[in-house]
Amino acid sequence: MMRPNLILHVVAKFIIPLIILFALYVQFHGDFGPGGGFQAGVIFSAAFILYALVFGLDTAEKIIPPHWLRILAALGVVIYAGVGMESLLLGGNYLDYTLLGSNQIAGQHLGILLVELGVGITVAAAMLILFFAFAGRGRD
């Protein structure tokens, strides 16, 4: 599909793990520095979009099959809503994380971490779904 370009391939292979590592840092360090699920999700999807642009759409779809993406996009929302349900079952209010841990700080911290994880998964999967939908439409 695409003309192989050695420089692009080497640079992409070098840079994609770094982008994914950075996305994970932004995701899990979002409590302490700038960052969070929204940014991490977008950066994470950017890594795979770069992969798809350099190595072709078909290769990228072999790594992350589209039906996985659909499951992941729904999974993020389910994690988010599930944390809310969990606090409801523990006797608190919906999305009140205080009861998730042994004390308020621990509970809130765990809740925020889980919710941000849900946001990150949904955003990353949704951005990839959007990209694959647009890029795949041009393919005959």
Next chain:
Amino acid sequence: MDFFIGHYNYWIVIVLMMVGLYTVISRGNLIKKIIGLNIFQVSVFFLYISLGTVKGGAAPIITEGVKVYSNPLPHVLILTAIVVGVATTALALALVVRIKESYGSIEEDEIHNLDHSL
């Protein structure tokens, strides 16, 4: 001079807003209309963030020895609005792709003519 510096941000926000609005009204190309809407959207982001800025304030991350922070609330609202904005923009672009596929054009006038010639 103080009045100028104090209101310059809002004036530029209004200029951007009007440029976006003008693009949406006056241009017939659907992609350009979407870009006009996006410019409008960014101008609203700037309005919110400008309102939340505090003179001499730091970014709203608690640090030792910092007393004044910017308002975190507009940051939260705009942060989510940006990501939702790209999702809705993608939806609009998908509609444009479908319009192109069934009308063969993304110019408003040509689509209008095709609708009338049916």
Next chain:
Amino acid sequence: MIDIVINITLLAFLAITSVAIVRMTNLFAIVMLFGIFSLLSAGLFVVMDAPDVAFTEAAVGAGISTVLMLATLALVKRRQKPYYDEAPRTHRTWLPLVVVAITGSALIYGTWDIPGFGAPGAPAQTHVARYYIENAMPDTGVPNIVTAVLASYRGFDTLGEVTVIFTAAVAVLLLIGGKRPKPPVKTKDKGKHDEA
């Protein structure tokens, strides 16, 4: 002082870029300029003490959004040359200008009552924002107030936003997720270009 100078310069750049976007007709150039526009905005958000927003704008506006627009452009380009240009306009030009001028001057008249940029006593700074800044750390133990407000205080809001993103992805899949229907495109396209 230096941030005010940077602020004024970057905002002027933004205004110039937006005017250039309106005046151009080449869609490819417009999309690239919009990427520049987003990157300038990201820089400006950093100057306005909003690193979280700047982060998002740089990744989304200058990255994903530009890629999506380029992908769309590849799908909707014309068959004749020039591929990426918009058609010449047939609209009247003065009416939108009048509408925009009147709306803009009304809005600028309205700015007279807004407290100056960065005023610490502005109404926006005195209500709920102060509560978040004072209580976020003791309540949640998270130093980044933006994350605390986003995920904890306003968790419902964010749940809604995530659902909107999910729904938009589903809607895009429904619209253009499948294979393209071939036959009707060709015939209509041919007829249209003969007309033009």
